[in-house]
Every structure is written in structure tokens, then in C-alpha cells.
Amino acid sequence: MTRIAFIGGGNMARSLIGGLLATGLAPADIRVADPLAETRERLGRDFGVATWAENRLAVADADVIVLAVKPQAMPKVHGELRMALQGQRPLLISIAAGVRLDQLERWLGALPIVRCMPNTPALIGAGATGLCANHRVSAAQRAQAQHIMDAVGLTRWIDDEALMDTVTALSGSGPAYFFALVEALEEAAVAQGLPRETARALAAQTCLGAGRMLEETGEAPAELRRRVTSPNGTTQAALESFAADGLPRMTARAVAAATRRGAELAAALDNNGNPA
Ligand SMILES: NC(=O)C1=CN([C@@H]2O[C@H](COP(=O)(O)OP(=O)(O)OC[C@H]3O[C@@H](n4cnc5c(N)ncnc54)[C@H](OP(=O)(O)O)[C@@H]3O)[C@@H](O)[C@H]2O)C=CC1
Numbered sequence: 200m201t202r203i204a205f206i207g208g209g210n211m212a213r214s215l216i217g218g219l220l221a222t223g224l225a226p227a228d229i230r231v232a233d234p235l236a237e238t239r240e241r242l243g244r245d246f247g248v249a250t251w252a253e254n255r256l257a258v259a260d261a262d263v264i265v266l267a268v269k270p271q272a273m274p275k276v277h278g279e280l281r282m283a284l285q286g287q288r289p290l291l292i293s294i295a296a297g298v299r300l301d302q303l304e305r306w307l308g309a310l311p312i313v314r315c316m317p318n319t320p321a322l323i324g325a326g327a328t329g330l331c332a333n334h335r336v337s338a339a340q341r342a343q344a345q346h347i348m349d350a351v352g353l354t355r356w357i358d359d360e361a362l363m364d365t366v367t368a369l370s371g372s373g374p375a376y377f378f379a380l381v382e383a384l385e386e387a388a389v390a391q392g393l394p395r396e397t398a399r400a401l402a403a404q405t406c407l408g409a410g411r412m413l414e415e416t417g418e419a420p421a422e423l424r425r426r427v428t429s430p431n432g433t434t435q436a437a438l439e440s441f442a443a444d445g446l447p448r449m450t451a452r453a454v455a456a457a458t459r460r461g462a463e464l465a466a467a468l469d470n471n472g473n474p475a
């Protein structure tokens with residue numbers, strides 16, 4: 200039995216808790232700390248997990264602690280946890296964007312730490328998570344972290360921590376890019392006269408269908424794209440328009456901006472955990 204304590208009960212904690220419970224983990228093995236009474240009540244109601252207002256109470260006797268707060272909340276959290284964790288040696292899992300392993304060690308002590316970058320589809324078991332461990336993480340703890348993240352979707356270990364900001368920019372933020380594309384497709388179709396509900400349903404199902412084809416056929420995206428694109432047909436007209444408007448360059452710039460932002464979030468915390 201693994202007791203997992205979540206620090207922060209927001210969007211990502213909800214996604215992970217929902218996914219873990221769906222795989223059979225007992226609600227009694229999950230505890231959550233969040234400052235907001237309303238958030239705690241909702242977690243208790245929706246998932247049947249125990250909640251606390253104080254972080255130190257939630258982490259007592261936890262085997263795994265998941266830090267699920269915004270990077271900006273880290274200074275407060277590490278101040279509260281450092282004392283509480285004296286004499287305890289849990290596995291720490293941080294999902295905070297940008298925050299580096301060396302920073303977490305400096306703030307929380309020489310603990311085994313896995314830095315993860317999941318995404319919100321974890322809520323429906325379709326998450327994608329990159330994981331990166333410090334040298335204190337044992338093989339058993341590595342398996343433990345992977346087990347938790349496997350419960351909510353696909354996992355990949357990232358050996359070079361510097362690439363975790365890239366993972367964040369790709370799959371951490373990525374669901375929002377696809378939602379934005381579905382929104383844009385919906386708007387384009389509505390502008391041409393399609394009823395909104397129909398436009399949204401067709402756009403969303405197309406996104407789902409394309410994703411499932413990638414997964415189920417194992418074909419390269421370029422090959423699947425080629426099969427949709429009849430010579431001189433409608434798809435070719437649209438793809439040429441995308442190319443003329445610089446879709447690959449736009450995408451590369453967006454991913455670079457998100458990657459940079461991850462590093463900035465960490466740099467802002469470098470002053471002993473306090474915002475610079
Ligand atoms: N959202 C996403 O798609 C992803 C997010 N992440 C990372 O996950 C982390 C959480 O993001 P997300 O779930 O979206 O954020 P949320 O704001 O939804 O959740 C964070 C929660 O932590 C609570 N909190 C704030 N301060 C403390 C504290 N001192 N102790 C305990 N809890 C506290 C917040 O309460 P209150 O609201 O009252 O401040 C809030 O309920 C971030 O670091 C983010 O980078 C990673 C992958 C994907």
C-alpha cells in the first residue's frame with residue numbers, strides 16, 4: 200500500500216487523483232492539502248479523499264508526496280514542508296513547471312525527488328508524462344513514480360533534465376494547443392454558416408479521430424496526413440494555406456516561448472526559493 204499526499208488540490212491534482220482512483224487505488228490512501236475550504240470540500244465530495252488545510256498534517260506518514268502547486272507557491276510550501284519532513288524520507292514528486300531538481304533539493308533537503316510533467320488528459324487516463332529523477336531515487340522509487348504516472352496515461356523518462364522544459368512546452372501545455380485549434384476550426388466553420396453545435400461536435404470528433412489514428416495505426420503523422428490529402432483536393436488547398444502562413448515556424452516559436460517561460464519560472468525562484 201502506498202500512501203500518497205498531494206500538496207495543492209487544483210486542476211492537476213484532480214486529474215491525477217481521478218486517474219489513480221480509476222485504476223483501483225483506494226481513496227483512503229490519498230490525502231490532499233489545500234488552503235481553500237471550498238476546494239477541500241469538493242475533493243472530499245467528488246473523490247472521497249481526506250483533506251487538510253495544513254500541509255504538514257497531510258504529509259505525516261506519506262510514502263509519496265506530490266507537489267501540485269504553482270511554481271510561484273513553492274517558497275511558501277517548501278518553508279512549511281521542510282520542518283514537517285524532518286526524520287521522514289518520502290519520495291517527492293514535483294509537477295511544477297520549470298522548477299528544477301537542484302532547487303527542490305536545496306529547499307526541501309537531500310530527498311529522493313522525481314520531477315514530472317504530466318498533462319490534464321490524465322483525468323481520463325489519456326495523460327502524457329515526462330519524468331526525470333535525481334540520483335537519490337532508488338530503482339524501487341523510480342518504479343513507484345512510474346506506476347503513479349502510468350496509472351494516468353503514457354510515460355517517458357527524460358535523462359537530461361534540461362529537456363524537461365521542452366517536455367512542458369510539448370505535452371504539458373500541448374492539450375491547450377489542440378483545444379485552441381478546435382476553437383479556431385469551430386469559429387471558421389461558424390463564420391461560413393454551420394450551426395455552432397454542429398461545428399464544435401465535428402471539430403472535436405475530428406481531433407479525437409486523428410489522435411486515435413496516430414495511436415492505433417502507429418503510422419507516422421506525415422503518412423496519415425498524406426492519406427487525407429488527395430492531389431489538388433481540398434486538404435491540399437488548406438495545407439498550402441497553412442504552409443504559406445508559416446504553421447511550422449509559428450509552432451516552433453510557440454514551443455520555444457513556452458520552453459523559455461519554464462526556465463523563467465524557475466529563475467524567478469532562484470533566490471533561495473523566494474521570487475527574485
Ligand atoms: N494545468 C496543467 O495543465 C498542468 C499543470 N502543471 C503544473 O501543476 C502545478 C499545479 O497546476 P494547476 O493544478 O493547474 O494549478 P491550480 O492553481 O489549479 O492548483 C494549485 C492548487 O494549490 C493550492 N495552493 C496554493 N498555495 C498552496 C500551499 N501553500 N499549500 C497547498 N496548496 C496550495 C491552490 O489553492 P488556491 O487556488 O487557493 O491558491 C490550488 O488549489 C503547477 O506547478 C503547474 O506548473 C503541470 C502539468 C500540466
Ligand SMILES: O=C(O)[C@@H]1CCC=N1
Nearest residue numbers: 296367370371372373
Ligand atoms: O501553463 C502552465 O504553466 C502549466 C504547465 C503546463 C501546463 N500548464
